[in-house]
Amino acid sequence: MNYTTEEIQKRVDDYISQFKEGYFSPLSLQARLTEEVGEMAREINHRYGEKPKKNTEQDKALQEELGDVLFVLTCFANSLDMDLSDAFEQSMNKIETRDKNRWTRKNGGNNDE
Template sequence: MTIKEAQLRVDQWINTTGVRYFNELTNTAMLMEEVGEVARIMARKYGEQSFKKSDEQVDLADELADVLFVVVCLANQTGIDLTDALEKNFAKKAIRDGERHKNNEKLK
């Protein structure tokens, strides 16, 4: 699925099953909640924290998809074409970071 297709599918889902978009502030709060769930998994799976019994069935892929879904919602409701935005972001990074990471001793 392309990013554009994802934006269309989310919009279709919101307008049928979801009834309507939550407002931008609510979706921003939901994004923070979803990112927190990703952080919780990362801290336990790759960090020093241990899983509680109730956390053992968590699914990182599903939580990352939740983050992506809310990001797409925010893009849709604010009129952002994520394909275009990502292309521009790559161009910015190519200029800004073209040599920076290659010359970073910490990355060698």
């Protein structure tokens, strides 16, 4: 299934809105995001790095960890009343301007274009 960022934000909000506690504070969400990114990093290290899993460790899918990061980022955006599409657009505009000549283009074109 494919979701727009608007649909992702609404689905997360519909879920969180069921509970009296609501969204965590920004500081708690930052801690949770750090935790989830750490779990994703651990999976990447096991899969692509030099640290294999112990026999007793459960295999967690990297995609699941990435989904957890997306969920917490969405909670963060929702709790601060921010639109993920707007945040993405701002980021891409910055990157496309700042880094437009930074990398070698596949089409063989000049980076000075």
